[in-house]
Amino acid sequence: MAGKSSKKQAQSNLLVLRNLYLASIPVVLLASTRQWISRRDLVSWIRFILLHLPLLGCIYVLDSSGRPKYDSKNKLVREGLDLSQSGGLTEYMFDVVYLSLFGDLGHVLFNTKKFWYSLILVPIYAAWKVYGLMPSLPTTKSRDGDEQRQKPAQSKRQAKLAKRQDKVQVKYR
Template identity: 35%
Template sequence: MSAGSQKKLATRNKSILYQFRYIAATINLLAIIAIFYFRRPSRSIFYILLSTPSFVLQYVLESSGLPKIGPDGKVITAGSDILQKGTLFEYCFDVIYLTWILDVLMVLFGSNKVWWGYAMIPGYATYKIAGFVLPFFKKSGGGGQQAAGADGDAGAAAKKDKSGLSKRQQKLQARQEKGPGVRYR
């Protein structure tokens, strides 16, 4: 990476992570004031336990995204690109944002019931994994099921037309029988 792009990446990461620090400090300060001063909600253990993933993920983002700058002011390492699409950093941001939203809702409603919103994380993970895994099961199970269930309309029609060939295969066979479409001199 060239020095110019390293500098741009370093300044961008630094500004994003400093904004994260300020937002996290503000939201968590409001939550702590609501819990310990106003006693809303009455038990703080849920806040402590369920805000810990946000603190850990913010530490991970800062440790890998903050640039290392030498004593002469030059960028030694720019850090990882934390805004790159398709990386685990994207999920770290999502969990942090969800935690902040739940913190604000806890302060507004004064209830620990808002922490059930964390159930969205395993639900979303299941959705993403199912989208990746299910096509493998459909591909392997589909052929055996269609052969066994030849009583359907589509199965019967396919067996009548040119010994079970699909429409695409029928077209290719017809083209081959017809001969070459373009003749050269």
């Protein structure tokens, strides 16, 4: 029973990856066919490849980190990262994939690349998330401010002892 949750996560990851490939492969093939029909020059193909680099990179990372590993006896060795989690980098990568597929569908259906401008939302969303985290990040302040804060925290007795230690201990004849 100890490996039951690992097996469930492995099955869930396989299902998520299967759905990801079922959604992305046909759309990318349609977009590349549309690209081949409409324009055959090198510059448009370079642009097409550059626009698909984030999609391919995210799919590669999701597949390599989420695919379960099995040994030769078909026993689960590693279940992979949980691809069905909400929040975090995994969800961000799925957003990049879906926005890229949205750009491809716009290109296929309407023969325009203006839908690819939706990928601009990705860095804007990332900047907004980082801006939201700014108040929770620790701030660095000067040492003088830290010392001033520590002095009032002393009790009266500690203040007296510190004052005595600051006095000159040696008396000259």
